Amino acid sequence: MRDRVRRLLDRVRRVERRELAEFTAWLETTTNFVHLTGLVAVPVLIVLVTAASNSVNLLPFVLFPPLASGTFTLFSDPEGQYADPWRFTLGLTVGALCGSLAVVAAIATGLTTPGAREILSVVSPLAAGFAVFLTAAVTWAFDIEEPSAFSTALLALLIPTAASAPYRPLALYVIFTAAASGTVAGAFVFWRDTVYERRADILYRSTESANRVLVPSLGDETTVTAMLAGRIAGETGTVVLADVVDSETVAAAERDLLQDSAPSAAAAPDDAATRQDAVSVGLDTPETDERDPAAVAAPSAARLEGLAERVTATTGAQCEQVVATGDVPAEVIDATALELDCDLIATAYEGTDGQLSPFITSLFRGSVDVLAHEPVDRHRSEWSTVLVPVRRASDVAHEMLAFAGRLAGPGGVTLATCIGPEGDRRRAESMLANLAETCEFDVETRVSRLEVEPFIERTAPRFDLVLMGASRDRSTASRIVSPPTFERVGELETDMAVVDRNVRY
Known part of the structure; x- marks a missing residue:
C-alpha cells in the first residue's frame, strides 16, 4: 500500500512539473x-x-x-x-x-x-x-x-x-x-x-542555457560540431566530449588513458580516428584489439584529447572528456548529459531524404535540448552570419536566437518569417520585433512572401549557418499534414542545424 501511495505521489509531482514547464x-x-x-x-x-x-x-x-x-x-x-x-x-x-x-x-x-x-x-x-x-x-x-x-x-x-x-x-x-x-x-x-x-534574463531559460554543451563522438563530423559547440558555450562555458562504448572494460581503460595521457597523444593518426568511430558506435574491432582493452581504447582517448585541445585553442571554451557505456547510444548520451548537468547536446545530423535517424529521433524525445548540426564545410570553425527562420514566436525561437547571437558577429543575425497574404505583414513584423527586442545584440528582421522552402533555399547561400526548429511542439497529425521545414527543404549550400527544446520534468 505504501509503495502505491509513493508511486501515485511521484506521478502527481511529474504532472505538476510538466504543467509548470509547459506554462x-x-x-x-x-x-x-x-x-x-x-x-x-x-x-x-x-x-x-x-x-x-x-x-x-x-x-x-x-x-x-x-x-x-x-x-x-x-x-x-x-x-x-x-x-x-x-x-x-x-x-x-x-x-x-x-x-x-x-x-x-x-x-x-x-x-x-x-x-x-x-x-x-x-x-x-x-x-x-x-x-x-x-x-x-x-x-x-x-x-x-x-x-x-x-x-x-x-x-x-x-x-x-x-x-x-x-x-x-x-x-x-x-x-x-x-x-x-x-x-x-x-x-x-x-x-x-x-x-x-x-x-x-528573468523568463527565458534559453539565455542562460548552453553553458555546458555535450558533444557525442560519433564520426568525422564530430570535429566541426565540437567547434560549433565551443562557439555556443563561449570562453566561460564548457564542451563535454563524450565517447560511448559497449564494454565497461574498454571504458575503464579509456578513462585511465584520458587521465594519464601525455601531450603527444593529441596528434592521433587518421586510422586511429577510424578505430575510435568503430568503438563509439559499438562496431566490431580487430580481434587482436579485443583481447587488449587498452589497445582498443587508445585511439579513442587520443582523438578525444586532440579534439579537446583544438576546441579550446580555437574557441576558448574549456573541454572535458567522458566515457560512458550502454547498448542504446541515444539513451546513454541523454542520461550522461543529465548527470553532468549539461544544458545542450550538440550532435552531428543523421538522416536521409529529410528523415531523421533513430539516434537523433531518440535524442529529440529526451530530457535535454538538442542541436543537430549538418555541416557543408567540415573544416569550418566560425559562423559569422546566421539565418533564423521562424514560423511563430516560441521558446524554441528564443533559444535559436540566443545561439545565433553567440555564434555570429555584429549584425550577423537575421530573423525571418514567411507570410501568405500581404495583410499578414504587420502581424508578422510585430512578431519578429517582439522576438528581436529580447536580444542584447542587433538583429535584422525580414518578412518574405515566398514559401518557406524556396525562401530558405535561395537565401541560405548568403549565410554561414541556418538554424531551424524541429517542430516537436506540434501534434503528430500536424507534422504528417505539414512536415517540419527542415524535412521539406532541399540540400542547402551552407551549414544547417536543427534545434529541439526538451523540458526536464
Missing part, C-alpha cells in the same frame, strides 16, 4: 507574457486606486473607465505609440482640467446651475462640446494627445457641484486624476524597466 514555455512568448501581465496588473492597480479614492468625498467612480482603459493600453502594448507614462499622466490630467474649465465656463454663463446635479442629470451640450474642443486643442498644442484624455474631460461634466463651493469638487477631481494616473504610470515604469525590458 513557463508558454510564458516565454512576448504576447502571452504581456497579456498575462495586463490581466493581472490592471485589476490590481484599480483595486489600489479604488481603495485610495474611497477616502475622498467625491464620486471617484467616474474616473475608473478612462483609468482602466488607459492602464490596459500601457501594459498591453508597452512598445506602442501610447505607451508613454508622461503622455498618459499629463493627458488624463489635462483632460480632467479642460473638462473642469468647461464646467466653470458653463456656470459662469448660466448654462449650468451649481447644486443642480447632486444627482446626475442632463449635461449641457455646449459644455460637452467645449470640453472636447479645449482638450483637443491643448493636447495637440503640447503634443500630449492621449485618447483617454477626452474621457476624463467629459466625465468632469458629471461631477456634482455644490452651491456653496462649486469649484472644490472640480479641483479634487483634477488632483485625484493626476494622483491616480501618476500611480499607474509609476507602476508601469517599474514593471517595464525591471521586468519587461529584462524578460530575457
